Amino acid sequence: MSDDAPLLSVQDLSVGFEGFDGYAAVVDGVDLTVEHGEVVTIAGETGCGKSVTTKAITGLLDEPPARVSGTVEFDGQDLRDLPDDERRALNGDRISVIFQNPLSSLNPVFTIGEQLTDTAQFGGHGDTGIVGYLRRRLSSGDRSAARERVLELLKEVRMPDPESVMDSYPSELSGGMRQRAIIAQALLNEPDLLIADEPGSALDVTVHDEILSLLEDLIEERDMSILMITHNLGVARQLSDRVYIMYGGRIAETAPTAAIFDTPRHPYTQGLIASIPRLSGESMAGGIGGSVPEYTDPPLGCRFHPRCPYADDSCRSSEPPAVSFGDAARSACVRHAEGDAGPVPTLEETKRRLSEPERTPAEGHR
């Protein structure tokens, strides 16, 4: 593998579902890349297609009913063309996934030790058939070596009292402990890419914080790429090297983390940043009026225009192209286009416009 090629490269990924209300294009032409050792965040409101994007990348969507197009290249291999068994082997060996809900991702009828040892022992070996399975399962040396590794990793994720956790069932652990167990499970086979769907956001704030600082340390210790989903911009800022802002199934803007918080270019990004509540006692942020679009009947042109404080007719007529700003930053807004006469969106201006009381946000739904 060459080092300059990205580890994960997603090109023109689209996902749709045929429903009773018609076809819903939930993800529409998403491009994203994750470099070796890079931590990438996809951020956006609930319902922007973040989770569906990761599910399409990991191959969890059943087709049909889902309709997926585009390419997902991992280390030069197109994952979507890979036969099932090779894909499973790759999943166990080089790609790990952490789900959002720490209870439902653990099998309720086995102890933590049992199921993590299974992952350590069988992950990445593909389907060996029942004979191969039993041979490995009953080989006590293999099993106890795997158990040792699990214990080691539980210590690494700072699990309190790891020995007794090994013999506990998921229902006997707290949410934070379950989340740690899942992180340990995901790291067992030393993946090159870790995909984390809102890790810890089902937990309360203090535990969530602990989990994030654990992730931060793990990122520093390991040479691992991470693709993380979050609706929390603070998390994105704290952990990631690059942020993708998603809206309505499209990438609105991407930039290195520092750049996106210093000079957000897309009105949606600006709106999100303006909506972060501050504890300084200033008045509450206004937020962005309206809600994410209906996917069966999305707004024409820019999908954000019904809620955008800069929207005019040019926004409704055509889908805005992504404009590059150097430094690997891209933003998809017509206001960036050359010769556009409208005001340039800035964070200050967006804040001012969003707080204007007379604005009727839902006005222009097509």
Place this chain on the structure above:
Amino acid sequence: MSIETLSFDTSRLDGIVSPARRELWYRSYRRFANQPMSVVGLMIVVAIALLAVFAPYIAPYPEQVGSFTDFANAYQPPSLNHPFGTDSAGRDILTRVIFGYRIALLLVAVVLGLGVPVGVMLGLVAGYAGGWVDTIIMRITDTFLALPPLVLALAIASAFEPTLEIAMFAIASLWWTWYARLARGLAGSLSDEEYVQAAELAGASTTHILFRELLPNCLSPLLVKATLDAGIVVLTGASLSFIGLGVQPPRPGLGTMVANGTQYLPAEWWISIFPGFAIFVLVMGFNMLGDGLRDLFDVEVEQ
């Protein structure tokens, strides 16, 4: 026996299981023991199983089981020597009932031992694979379900020589269908659980997913269903024997004995009534135990 005398000394488990496990076992045990019906059911089933296993040592006249005749002692009403009386050939009915339990439990073991694994495997594969695999397996299952089991068993049993073995396989060949359905439904819904998806994404093999992720999570409803079913298997076997398509004389089938006694009713009532009552007690035992397990595991089983 009162429930209190069944108290369970957890210290005996020291060193075998961890304290947390012990606590869990103890709590399950208390929940089970708090339902007198299920405890009685368990005791009935265990007692009958012991009777069946040790029949030659327990039965008062083990030599009178088969083709034994002692016409001098025929038609004896219940007495101390023959608590259930004797039949038309002078055989002790209690002895024959005890040996009849052997046959009844053998039938349950064979039918469930063949039907449950086959049905569960087919159901798990259908539920997890989905698509055309699911369609093929479940449509075949539906075909079998379309005919009442007793009628189909009758047809199979009468097509061959009517023996206990044929009856057993006739019933077993039909009994897998409900397990296939139950397991398929459970596996289908469990396949969407995140821990199954997580296992898939960790590269788990299909074998692993079927046997380590899906099967263990289906076990409680399957166990409850099997226990409740055991009684129905006993009844089905007895029905076949009653109409002469199951256990053949002189083997002591409970259903066969009831059938044989009907010609002497009502005068020599004990010949039919005691074997009939024996069937009733065993079926009751299985049902009470099954109900108790159902409450214990808190599962819904279609009845």
